[in-house]
Amino acid sequence: MTHYTDMQLDALRELANIGSGNAGTALSAMLGQPVDISVPAAQALPLANAVEAAGDPESPATGVVLPIFGDIDATVVLLFPPEDEATLCTLLGVQPGTEEGHSALGEIGNILGCSYVNSLAEMTGLTIEPRPPETVADMVGAILASVLAVRADSTNLALVMDSRLIVENQECELTFLLLPSLQGIDELLRRLGLA
Amino acid sequence: MASVVSGTELMVRMGELATSAVVGEVLVTIGLGSCVGVALVDARRPIVGLAHVMLPESTGDADGHPVAKFADRGVPALAHAVTALGASRLEAVIVGGAQMFSFGGTDGANIGARNEAAVREQLDRLGIPIRAAATGGRKGRTVRVHVQGARVTVREVAGVEQELYGRGTL
Incomplete structure (x- = not known):
């Protein structure tokens, strides 16, 4: 099992902080509302625990999933709980629970994911290319387990970088997860001079 | 087998397996996406087991991976565990193996289907119907395996x- 030092995890947490800060700015511009970022976390977890990192695995959510390729492989996952999804759609002027609402969430996910990833790319000098997002409404655990399974062949460990974006005064919150491959983490750390 | 007990429900998390012969207990796996839940029940007696398989086969060193992570090791391990509790005539119920996303390349896109095929192959090899x-x-599922009546439910x-399966009697 791979281990990371506190210094390495701190550096990854700082990357998550800057990335989600950028994503928060983009969300704030879209909504015309102030957006707060919760203190981000970077944890190396066994897969079974990683599935639970975003809360109750049976709770429903809409997940927007962006595969990231390039110098590092990673997956960005945004999770919108149903009430928060409805609030967000209302703020955007689209009807929640409709095809239009669904595609608006996909577009938000795309914009936030890209601003997050672009800031990582700028800081580390990596060339990173996000692919078009897929949007699914399902149990949080099923979404995360299916994402994690793709890279679970050779390791039982996942590095989870998560943060929460909170739209102030609206009780609207979404979870933002970056799940890099283990090689991707090594590359990130190498670029930061911490490998 | 680090299963967490909550009431009479025993959670079987990704890569884990659990067995029970205690009437009233329920084995639960929450949020199966591409993973497959393999339930084994004794045809006559209240003995059940549940494995939460994540991938079809172990490609390298299996050390450091939970016992039921891979179908090729997990299904035989589950059969062994329920047999050790006294089960003799095993029957299987399988749940999961959805394709929730289309990305992930040729491998990633059909992990669910490959998991199901690998589980079926193992059960066939072990002679378990x-x-x-x-x-x-394309939908995630939660499965519950009740010791009582070998009842298997899906949500x-x-x-x-x-209800997916059940004997109707103890």
Whole structure:
């Protein structure tokens, strides 16, 4: 099992902080509302625990999933709980629970994911290319387990970088997860001079 | 087998397996997406087991991976565990193996289907008949395996619990 030092995890947490800060700015511009970022976390977890990192695995959510390729492989996952999804759609002027609402969430996910990833790319000098997002409404655990399974062949460990974006005064919150491959983490750390 | 007990429900998390012969207990796996839940029950007696398989086969060193992570090791391990509890005539119910996303390349896109195929192959090799299945599709599922009556129920997100299998008697 791979281990990371506190210094390495701190550096990854700082990357998550800057990335989600950028994503928060983009969300704030879209909504015309102030957006707060919760203190981000970077944890190396066994897969079974990683599935639970975003809360109750049976709770429903809409997940927007962006595969990231390039110098590092990673997956960005945004999770919108149903009430928060409805609030967000209302703020955007689209009807929640409709095809239009669904595609608006996909577009938000795309914009936030890209601003997050672009800031990582700028800081580390990596060339990173996000692919078009897929949007699914399902149990949080099923979404995360299916994402994690793709890279679970050779390791039982996942590095989870998560943060929460909170739209102030609206009780609207979404979870933002970056799940890099283990090689991707090594590359990130190498670029930061911490490998 | 680090299973967490909550009431009479025993959670079987990704890569884990659990067994029970205690009437009243229920083995539960929440949020199966591409993973497959393999339930083994004794045809006559209240003995059940549940494995939460994540991938078809172990490609390298299996050390450091939970016992039921890979179908090729997990299914035989589960059969062994329920047999050790006294089960003799095994029957299987399988749940999961959905394709929730289309990305992930040629491998990633069909992990669910490959998981199901690998589980079926292992059960066939062990001579264990599959009595019911809720597999494929694009939706996640939660499965519950009740010791009492070998009742197996499935629920999709925001759906109702549906009975997939059961003996109707103890």
